[in-house]
Amino acid sequence: MALSGVRVLELAGLAPAPLCGMILADFGAQVVRVDRTPRSAVSTDVQGRGKRSLALDLKRPSGAAALRRLCRGTDVLIEPFRHGVMEKLGLGPEVLLQENPRLIYARLTGFGQTGKYARSAGHDINYLALSGVLSKLGRKDENPYAPLNLLADFAGGGVTCAMGIVTALYERTKSGKGQIIDASMVEGIAYLSSFLWKSQNLGLWNRPRGENLLDSGAPFYETYKTSDGKFMAVGAIEPQFYEELIKGLGLDSGKLPSQLSFSDWPEMKKKFASIFAQKTQAEWCSIFDGTDACVTPVLSFDDVASHQHNKERSSFIENDQEEISPRPAPLLSRTPAVPSFKRDPFIGEHTEEILLEYGFTKQEITKLYSDKVIEFSNPKANL
Numbered sequence: 448m449a450l451s452g453v454r455v456l457e458l459a460g461l462a463p464a465p466l467c468g469m470i471l472a473d474f475g476a477q478v479v480r481v482d483r484t485p486r487s488a489v490s491t492d493v494q495g496r497g498k499r500s501l502a503l504d505l506k507r508p509s510g511a512a513a514l515r516r517l518c519r520g521t522d523v524l525i526e527p528f529r530h531g532v533m534e535k536l537g538l539g540p541e542v543l544l545q546e547n548p549r550l551i552y553a554r555l556t557g558f559g560q561t562g563k564y565a566r567s568a569g570h571d572i573n574y575l576a577l578s579g580v581l582s583k584l585g586r587k588d589e590n591p592y593a594p595l596n597l598l599a600d601f602a603g604g605g606v607t608c609a610m611g612i613v614t615a616l617y618e619r620t621k622s623g624k625g626q627i628i629d630a631s632m633v634e635g636i637a638y639l640s641s642f643l644w645k646s647q648n649l650g651l652w653n654r655p656r657g658e659n660l661l662d663s664g665a666p667f668y669e670t671y672k673t674s675d676g677k678f679m680a681v682g683a684i685e686p687q688f689y690e691e692l693i694k695g696l697g698l699d700s701g702k703l704p705s706q707l708s709f710s711d712w713p714e715m716k717k718k719f720a721s722i723f724a725q726k727t728q729a730e731w732c733s734i735f736d737g738t739d740a741c742v743t744p745v746l747s748f749d750d751v752a753s754h755q756h757n758k759e760r761s762s763f764i765e766n767d768q769e770e771i772s773p774r775p776a777p778l779l780s781r782t783p784a785v786p787s788f789k790r791d792p793f794i795g796e797h798t799e800e801i802l803l804e805y806g807f808t809k810q811e812i813t814k815l816y817s818d819k820v821i822e823f824s825n826p827k828a829n830l
């Protein structure tokens with residue numbers, strides 16, 4: 448796999464850092480999740496695929512010293528705390544990079560390492576708000592609306608940080624040097640929205656929220672309810688595709704206002720909605736599948752893996768526990784990701800084997816254990 452041989456330490460965090468670690472593990476890196484001890488409960492990390500768990504108390508000097516030692520033998524550290532936490536533990540980048548100049552120290556936070564909010568708590572919706580992007584999301588006359596925690600946590604956070612890590616790993620092949628990655632989710636999501644900034648001059652966003660081309664203003668870029676309570680997604684932007692949409696709906700374009708007549712959009716939406724409401728989702732699929740009308744079913748999580756297209760590409764996978772989840776993307780032709788099919792690790796499940804691998808002796812491990820700095824988990828006890 449593309450990242451085989453790359454050693455990663457991921458300090459356990461909430462949603463974004465676990466995704467970042469899972470992406471690296473899916474593409475072959477050896478990812479160790481450093482969990483807290485004493486173990487409060489089961490792990491809340493549902494993105495532990497392909498990782499192993501080491502339970503280590505970083506608040507104890509010998510625990511922090513153990514992490515320093517682990518960092519001397521690793522390529523990447525993913526750190527998900529707000530600014531100042533690692534410094535307080537004596538584990539800031541100056542210390543760790545001095546001990547291992549090849550280390551890539553990835554700091555994945557909401558607000559970044561500097562600036563007014565650097566030490567403030569926050570979550571996806573706050574980062575999205577500060578990036579400016581949240582102001583663009585939502586329907587007409589409604590409050591801005593965050594699409595789950597997909598944008599800041601995962602796109603602007605986990606994925607962007609993974610890109611930073613892979614870029615730094617590549618650069619290190621030339622310089623031999625590591626570096627610090629300051630991955631702010633506010634900036635990650637702002638960067639992802641470059642298209643919105645750059646397309647302002649095209650007049651795409653001149654109207655209030657929810658009245659523009661791609662923000663649910665246009666009748667041809669919308670979702671519509673079907674007679675069985677499901678939905679169809681319509682994305683017929685280009686005139687030739689719009690024409691196919693009109694045909695599939697049984698309308699005559701000669702008798703309709705022009706596609707880009709903004710003032711007619713609300714009425715056209717009502718017309719399309721009443722037509723879509725007359726057939727089931729399956730009936731609309733049989734009309735639109737195989738056309739260029741850009742009309743697709745809105746699939747539920749129950750239906751998505753068995754949809755013919757997704758099945759043909761094996762886009763979803765099932766692990767040993769019969770849990771279905773998306774296959775890693777993108778597909779690399781020679782060295783594709785090979786996701787683990789095993790269950791996620793229990794906290795502390797691999798503590799001993801990891802420490803041995805990183806050069807700790809049995810005696811050192813016993814001492815850390817008796818001092819309650821590390822913890823082991825017996826998988827059978829968790830079943």
Ligand SMILES: C[C@H](CCC[C@@H](C)[C@H]1CC[C@H]2[C@@H]3[C@H](O)C[C@@H]4C[C@H](O)CC[C@]4(C)[C@H]3C[C@H](O)[C@]12C)C(=O)SCCNC(=O)CCNC(=O)[C@H](O)C(C)(C)COP(=O)(O)OP(=O)(O)OC[C@H]1O[C@@H](n2cnc3c(N)ncnc32)[C@H](O)[C@@H]1OP(=O)(O)O
Nearest residue numbers: 461462482483491504505506528529556557568569570571
């Ligand atoms: C919208 C999302 C958030 C979604 C989260 C949900 C997925 C989950 C939230 C609640 C979960 C549920 C809940 O737990 C109850 C159930 C539990 C059950 O087990 C499972 C089911 C549950 C229903 C469970 C289900 C789900 O998991 C939940 C629903 C986001 O936006 S996530 C993005 C958040 N932002 C960031 O990551 C940006 C950077 N980080 C931060 O800004 C802060 O970390 C944050 C997130 C604000 C949290 O602040 P906090 O004060 O808590 O932490 P920090 O200031 O960063 O400091 C960390 C402290 O911990 C110490 N520490 C760390 N590691 C260790 C260690 N190994 N040993 C010892 N100590 C450690 C560290 O030293 C810091 O200590 P101090 O505070 O003393 O300095």
